[in-house]
Amino acid sequence: MTVKHLFESMDYGPAPEAAGDALAWITDQGARFGHLIDGAFAAPGQTFETRNPATGEVLAEITQGTPEDVTAAVAAARRAQPKWDKLGGKGRARFLYALARLVQKHSRLLAVLETMDSGKPIREARDIDIPLVARHFYHHAGMAQLMEAELPGRTALGVCGQVIPWNFPLLMLAWKVAPALAMGNTVVLKPAEWTPLTALCFADLCQQAGLPKGVVNIVTGDSATGAAVVAAEVDKVAFTGSTDVGRKIREATAGRGIALTLELGGKSPYIVFEDADLDSAVEGLVDAIWFNGGQVCCAGSRLLVQEGVAETFHNRLRARMDKLRVGDPLDKSIDVGAIVDPVQKERIAALVDASGGWVYRAACEVPAGCYYPPTLIAGLSPADPLMQEEIFGPVLVSSTFRTPDEAVQMANNTRYGLAASVWSENINTALDVAPKLVAGVVWVNGSNMFDAAAPFGGVRESGFGREGGWEGLSAYTKPAGKRGAMAKPVAPFDGAEAEPQPVDRTAKLYIGGKQARPDGGYAQNIYDKRGKLIGQAPIANRKDVRNAVEAARGASGWAGASAHNRAQVLYYIGENLAARAEEFAAGIDRLTGGKGGKAEVAACVDRFFTYAGWADKFDGRVAQAPIRGLAVALREPCGVIGALCPDEMPLLGLVSLVAPAIALGNRVVAVASEPFPLAATDFTSVLETSDVPGGVVNILTGPQVDLAPVLAAHLDVDAVWSFSPRVDAAKVERASAGNLKRTWIQTTARDWQGAAGEGRAFLEAATEVKTVWVPYGA
């Protein structure tokens, strides 16, 4: 082809990024890799091949990590941790800074390795992944530097087991390793089987940074190795990957008392209103669903277009798709690279082939091999499987809506809740819709924007925990100090004697703002310390749980009430309780056979005042993301919280859980103290006289051990808190895997009347962080 021909054709031609240096690095390392354990590369063991998906060529031999390897790595991390922690934040900051610098210095090597191993376009590795990696280490160098000053009372968790996916191999490593190290943890990281090379190159950088041995350990291998990391003696498991595996990890870690964060799949909506800049919204989709070939957990994979512009929008979209360039990921002019593995490509093809709707494959050239054409499946409705199932490939599905409300309904009609995009030029529409979307991240007029300062993570079955920003640090720290073990369950008083009552009192369940008889029609006699019958407490069963959750879900308007109004209600509860303080104190004393009733009621009134105070002060934050615009980390209520109350302090235990939850807009289904339930049933009359909308607080009494698993398994409950000594944490956490609800299972003692009985820990548990990105420009 002569210049003259090219002058006429105006083709792009090849623009290959040279692979020589990256290949030389692999060769220099022997093209056979062992694990990084205790500061040194171990001799390779049994190996498997990692291949370039674009060419099929073998890049290197990678060691299949055995459980013994994992044990050795965890032991090394364990040995290194105290010294790393003791080094202090400022000392650790220097290492994180060095790692950031090293990533920048070797940026092209890392980018090319990433592209060769994963098949992602070199542009993305070079311009997005690697700069974000460096940014993450810089940001967390700062976090380490500031830790002692800004996070007093927080300390490292210990050894973190981290399992990461193949779609952003080095970026996910950075998201896991940087905050862990900054906070004084040591790590055992398992990169994905298909994409281990940049993690191994990072191991090389750790050595260049002079990182103390054992602080970072990298064990390669397949899912069995990952399972070994999860099963190992670690203090925390962090996982990014599929929802199915996340569920298994939730089950596998149930009851172990270790921290867990999961960043899982998604089917993120991409909403286009008729007043959007349609051309920009089409271009935004290129970044949403064809970024990394759609192999992105937060890919905008579910297009929802307002009916009036749907035809125009789809026409422009198809025209845009035809312009995408699919091919050699090392070519600088490629938009969509290779699918990470032939297995994945076949999976995508099978899903598309089985789908209804109008399938449009981009008319661009698609090379033979591990490539899949950009695809649009239009005309689907929420009932179609591909509107619900994650495809994890360059396939967009679409549907239409009529009104903003319908857009929100359709967007939220999913088990996932990772990300969402909203396109509208109307600030009212955009800022009204964004908070209503059930997602951890919302991009207004954009998609796939990330930054180390802006928390990222999901709700619902997209997982829990945040990565990035101050909010992300709670995933790698815990309160300092040791807590004693939780007290043994308190045995209820037994007795036989009854005294005549002036008028019989009937305690009932409190569901949906009404006194409700238990579905089963059973009640339990409650005696005082002298063995005298006080009254009967209803025995709730699973149907009462169902009814209570339904009532709580129905009271969603509470979340929309202003914080000021919620505070007013909390103050009012406190006021009304104070007016009846003597009665409640006497009741508590009789129930518990103690003398602390007066102090307990006073503490309850105080607690309502505390959370009334907090209601309009647990603010979000504007993250300093490098955009012209706002990246706002909002604190949103979790939703419906199931709360299992402690045995002791029958009123204060209940209030300590209910007050923070409702202060921030949640609705609660509380299961009262099992030995002393009548304090809770008495309390319902205070709620009834305090303007608490029906369904916001629901109170059940009965055997916690039976009710807890029902709550934990309930798919419409968003979080379960247990402060009960009777509840089997393993059972609850295993059951919670159904919808991956958040769990907060207390296994240590807590001084309910002291500082530990209230405050930020409760507020954080009661909220989800939603990061809303609002880029702007006149």
Add this chain to the structure above:
Amino acid sequence: MTTATATASPTATQLPQTTEGRNPGMDLDMDWVMRARANRSAIERRATTLPGRRSVKKDHQAAWLARAISCIDLTTLSGDDTAGRVARLCAKARQPVRPDLLAALGLEGLTVGAVCVYHDMIEPAVTALHGSGIPVAAVSTGFPAGLSPFHLRLAEIGESVQAGAEEIDIVISRRKVLTGDWQGLYDEMRAFRAACGAAHVKAILATGELGTLQNVARASLVCMMAGADFIKTSTGKESVNATLPVSLVMVRAIREYHERTGYRVGYKPAGGISKAKDALVYLSLIKEELGDRWLRPDLFRFGASSLLGDIERQLEHHVTGAYSAAWRHPMG
């Protein structure tokens, strides 16, 4: 010099009306105009990432740079222009790149797209370009501010056409955009177009003075509806001239106009494009957003004066492998 028979850039195709059905314009469709949206942050993201998304290397790059030359409106718009200065520029327009380099590239006969001058320089330019087939473009209508009496602006067009300008670069009344007088803008543009007769008309929006990208989008549509053959960013005299975000908005308007009417309107970014690399990015923007058909001088022009010099150096580097120097290339 006579027109080369085997030119790489047949001058017959440099005027839109010779190969495309000329945009006749249409009634002002205010519904369409008012629905135009331009989200600045999204447009800037697209513009910022574009240079990283497309890369043209080696022979392809040389061909693209030659294509850029063929699309240059080689321009001099200075108060001190003289017939002699314009004649030099025209000589450069005929032979924009050293003959030995063009021979090495196999692109003998390559010329620029047009020469762009003020009214008084039309005659010297036409004389100097005689037989080359290179059209003369004249800036008009009280360029650059467009604030002289309307009848004089119309008369200026007529005189420039009479003087031999085949392309007229008019300036719109920015105040009509800034006050939302879309009908007024339409009527003005219609009158300019009519005054141009057979000469083809480029509408200079002076985007640096329109305030918002949404105004740029709307003004683009109104001018096309009123029969503009080209829409052009800037006079080169505003403090902000051609930018990629503005270009994205304008070419998207052109694309939509083509989708709805079937007529292709040309695009001319002007001012501030001085590097070969910038030219490549602009060409890839046009290729991506409008398609290959627009990568021809009848539908795309660079308004530039110093761009050619940088491209010449890059082409010599391509041919010899050694980095070049400005003084090795004949000045215009």
